[in-house]
Amino acid sequence: MRDLEPTTVRYARSVCPLDCPDTCSLRVKFENDRIVAVDGNPDHPVTQGAICNKVRNIPDRVNHPDRLMYPLRRVGPKGTMGPFERISWEEAYDEITSRMKQLIEQHGPESIMPYSFYGNMGVLNAEGMDRRFFHRLGATRLDRTICSVAGNVGYNYTMGTSAGIDAEDTVHSKLIWIWGANVVSTNMHQVVYATEARKRGARIVHIDVHRNRTSAWADEFIAVRPGTDAALALGIMHVLIREGLTDSAYLAEHTIGFDELAAEAAQYSPERVAEITGVPAEDVVRLAREYGTTSPAYIRIGNGLQHHDNGGMAVRTIACLPALTGQWAVKGGGAIKSNSMYTGLNAERVERPDLLQNPATRTVNMNQLGQALAIEDKPVKFLFVYNCNPATVAPDQNQVRRGLMRDDLFTVVHDLFLTDTCRYADIVLPATSHFENLDIFGSYWHLYLQLHEPILKPMGECKSNFTLFKELGLRMGFEAEAFDITVEQMIREALDNPANPYLEGITYEALQEKGWMKAALSGGSIFEERIPTPSGKIELASERMRLSGMSPVPTYTPVRDDDDTLPFLLVTGPNHNFLNSTFANQEKLKRIEKRPLLHMHVNDAAALGVVSGDRVRVCNGRGEVLITVDAAENVLPGVLVTQGLWWEEGNEGVQAINTLTSQRLADMGGGATFFSTRVTVEKL
Ligand SMILES: Nc1nc2c(c(=O)[nH]1)N[C@H]1C(S)=C(S)[C@@H](COP(=O)(O)OP(=O)(O)OC[C@H]3O[C@@H](n4cnc5c(=O)[nH]c(N)nc54)[C@H](O)[C@@H]3O)O[C@H]1N2
Ligand SMILES: Nc1nc2c(c(=O)[nH]1)N[C@H]1C(S)=C(S)[C@@H](COP(=O)(O)OP(=O)(O)OC[C@H]3O[C@@H](n4cnc5c(=O)[nH]c(N)nc54)[C@H](O)[C@@H]3O)O[C@H]1N2
Ligand code: SF4
Ligand SMILES: [Mo]
Numbered sequence: 001m002r003d004l005e006p007t008t009v010r011y012a013r014s015v016c017p018l019d020c021p022d023t024c025s026l027r028v029k030f031e032n033d034r035i036v037a038v039d040g041n042p043d044h045p046v047t048q049g050a051i052c053n054k055v056r057n058i059p060d061r062v063n064h065p066d067r068l069m070y071p072l073r074r075v076g077p078k079g080t081m082g083p084f085e086r087i088s089w090e091e092a093y094d095e096i097t098s099r100m101k102q103l104i105e106q107h108g109p110e111s112i113m114p115y116s117f118y119g120n121m122g123v124l125n126a127e128g129m130d131r132r133f134f135h136r137l138g139a140t141r142l143d144r145t146i147c148s149v150a151g152n153v154g155y156n157y158t159m160g161t162s163a164g165i166d167a168e169d170t171v172h173s174k175l176i177w178i179w180g181a182n183v184v185s186t187n188m189h190q191v192v193y194a195t196e197a198r199k200r201g202a203r204i205v206h207i208d209v210h211r212n213r214t215s216a217w218a219d220e221f222i223a224v225r226p227g228t229d230a231a232l233a234l235g236i237m238h239v240l241i242r243e244g245l246t247d248s249a250y251l252a253e254h255t256i257g258f259d260e261l262a263a264e265a266a267q268y269s270p271e272r273v274a275e276i277t278g279v280p281a282e283d284v285v286r287l288a289r290e291y292g293t294t295s296p297a298y299i300r301i302g303n304g305l306q307h308h309d310n311g312g313m314a315v316r317t318i319a320c321l322p323a324l325t326g327q328w329a330v331k332g333g334g335a336i337k338s339n340s341m342y343t344g345l346n347a348e349r350v351e352r353p354d355l356l357q358n359p360a361t362r363t364v365n366m367n368q369l370g371q372a373l374a375i376e377d378k379p380v381k382f383l384f385v386y387n388c389n390p391a392t393v394a395p396d397q398n399q400v401r402r403g404l405m406r407d408d409l410f411t412v413v414h415d416l417f418l419t420d421t422c423r424y425a426d427i428v429l430p431a432t433s434h435f436e437n438l439d440i441f442g443s444y445w446h447l448y449l450q451l452h453e454p455i456l457k458p459m460g461e462c463k464s465n466f467t468l469f470k471e472l473g474l475r476m477g478f479e480a481e482a483f484d485i486t487v488e489q490m491i492r493e494a495l496d497n498p499a500n501p502y503l504e505g506i507t508y509e510a511l512q513e514k515g516w517m518k519a520a521l522s523g524g525s526i527f528e529e530r531i532p533t534p535s536g537k538i539e540l541a542s543e544r545m546r547l548s549g550m551s552p553v554p555t556y557t558p559v560r561d562d563d564d565t566l567p568f569l570l571v572t573g574p575n576h577n578f579l580n581s582t583f584a585n586q587e588k589l590k591r592i593e594k595r596p597l598l599h600m601h602v603n604d605a606a607a608l609g610v611v612s613g614d615r616v617r618v619c620n621g622r623g624e625v626l627i628t629v630d631a632a633e634n635v636l637p638g639v640l641v642t643q644g645l646w647w648e649e650g651n652e653g654v655q656a657i658n659t660l661t662s663q664r665l666a667d668m669g670g671g672a673t674f675f676s677t678r679v680t681v682e683k684l
Pocket of ligand 1: 019020021147148179180181182183185186187207208209210212224225226227228229301302303304305308571573574575576577578579580581641675
């Protein structure tokens with residue numbers, strides 16, 4: 001007989017820290033102080049007890065045997081996973097600060113550069129003490145453009161903000177267009193609301209380049225050629241205007257530039273649009289008629305269509321549609337691109353841009369990491385990576401890795417695991433999981449702010465981003481006023497944001513008691529109160545765009561890669577079971593995903609003489625990737641789709657898909673062009 005310790009079971013409240021619009025509230029089960037299960041919090045109004053499969057598996061991530069527990073220093077050559085030797089935090093800090101001081105003296109502070117994104121969405125750990133530290137240091141600034149900036153800027157030209165309607169209201173919609181979003185994988189509670197709306201009579205249309213899980217769930221799938229959405233939206237406007245389906249009272253009162261827009265839309269007949277987009281002319285007409293005659297009509301604008309050369313304009317164009325039919329005035333009508341504004345905290349106070357002494361400090365666009373590491377005049381000599389895995393997620397990997405291999409570049413990586421980026425790290429630092437941190441979380445889709453109190457003690461010698469940059473700041477001798485503060489103090493500073501009226505009534509104490517609070521929005525969206533564009537109207541023609549040298553009205557421009565003679569357009573999206581490259585080292589989730597596949601139209605496969613299961617070489621001027629074909633009719637001819645940001649480490653035969661993508665920037669905001677990738681395919 002075994003002598004069993006009695007098991008103590010308890011539950012705690014947490015928040016999902018991942019870069020996902022749903023920002024779920026979690027219910028965490030402990031057995032003897034170890035996390036054994038995670039589920040959706042049934043009390044949270046949006047989570048409603050449901051979470052995705054990835055995060056139900058998050059206990060395997062926190063308790064993973066590969067989790068980093070102490071600092072490491074490289075003893076092997078760069079480009080290999082170690083070998084590393086264990087060092088103390090004291091040694092790590094000494095090496096980091098002495099190198100920084102030396103570099104500042106010899107080459108100036110811009111020789112140091114942070115590289116981070118939102119591996120953890122907690123505000124203080126993603127854009128808190130780190131920002132203060134690098135501002136005070138005077139390091140090269142990083143423009144964090146890898147995700148959604150092109151679309152947000154585009155939408156903003158139309159609406160004056162990137163925000164849309166209250167996500168909870170989408171349950172009232174009668175027509176739902178999921179446009180360039182794979183919501184079944186990437187925004188599951190939108191699926192919950194839309195499914196409820198469907199029970200009440202709504203129809204759901206998915207507009208995408210790939211017939212995927214979301215198409216299977218939707219009522220109709222519209223296949224478009226990648227990067228042609230602006231043309232489709234203009235074709236829909238063409239029909240709305242031609243058939244008198246616009247809301248002239250709303251247009252007169254709330255918009256400017258309708259006549260200019262109408263003149264442009266007149267050039268997009270359904271027939272011409274069919275040629276550009278691959279959507280049959282009769283479908284363009286049918287979509288427009290349904291949109292023009294159904295209310296409330298709601299559009300969920302995804303990130304897919306804006307990871308293109310013309311992505312900003314595509315989103316700007318789609319964002320004009322609800323105005324044409326007056327849908328912003330209807331509960332459950334309108335659109336959502338990114339709602340983070342409603343729970344926006346006081347970034348000035350948290351990030352302290354005032355600590356940056358030289359306003360002319362250079363800025364690097366994170367999509368151009370490869371180019372930044374190749375700068376010869378004033379080179380980057382120290383790269384500090386945290387919350388991010390650039391050796392997997394950044395475009396043009398061959399140039400990125402050439403840069404990371406430089407002997408004269410010192411690289412520090414702070415993470416929970418030895419990611420592919422750690423192959424190039426000189427020092428690796430162990431990060432806590434968010435379960436171990438005090439932090440605050442907004443959402444870029446729903447309207448709840450959540451406080452996260454730690455539910456675990458820091459494991460091993462792990463430190464949070466906040467603690468790391470606080471301690472580094474103090475060791476560098478920076479002002480105690482900015483660095484010797486607690487997380488709670490910084491959260492209080494963050495909440496004190498008079499510029500955001502929707503934070504009214506949200507206090508630290510109330511958050512502590514309830515766990516979450518909703519932004520104080522009285523109607524269905526900001527637009528019921530005001531339209532925050534320069535003109536105070538929805539700008540169908542935009543003076544700001546004209547002044548920036550762009551077409552003031554929506555228009556369609558084809559995507560342009562360096563070599564447009566290559567026959568295929570490759571779209572490299574995220575997959576269902578990973579979160580970007582997070583979870584790509586978790587056996588169970590990898591087993592479900594099996595391996596990366598290249599989805600290809602059967603006719604293209606036949607022309608190449610390949611069948612499903614064959615290996616092919618996909619190449620362009622930037623590099624090549626060997627991958628397995630899946631031939632079907634889930635993409636249009638000429639289009640290729642692959643999903644998932646897989647690690648190479650631990651995945652035999654897998655190559656980073658970003659070897660093929662370009663550092664070229666999108667039309668707006670310096671956004672990424674991951675999905676406008678021209679390639680050729682050869683049978684192996
Ligand atoms: N399971 C899971 N969830 C995630 C993530 C993940 O990796 N996995 N990542 C998170 C992050 S950081 C983000 S930014 C979001 C992204 O989530 P989404 O906003 O859904 O964006 P993507 O999945 O990048 O692309 C959405 C869809 O756009 C399609 N698409 C590509 N090009 C075009 C085009 O030109 N036109 C149209 N109409 N469609 C196009 C793709 O096929 C894809 O189905 O998801 C978040 N949630
Ligand atoms: N080809 C292609 N490339 C893409 C995309 C695509 O669709 N196709 N999507 C793009 C998009 S939308 C995005 S948002 C980016 C995402 O790119 P990344 O931000 O790099 O996202 P992840 O791959 O999830 O890596 C986040 C890392 O942060 C670590 N981490 C988590 N929590 C913490 C913490 O508290 N502290 C520290 N120090 N580290 C932590 C995780 O372990 C993980 O290794 O990728 C982009 N790259
Ligand atoms: S990844 Fe998204 S859906 Fe899954 S638990 Fe986190 S917030 Fe919820
Ligand atoms: Mo993203």
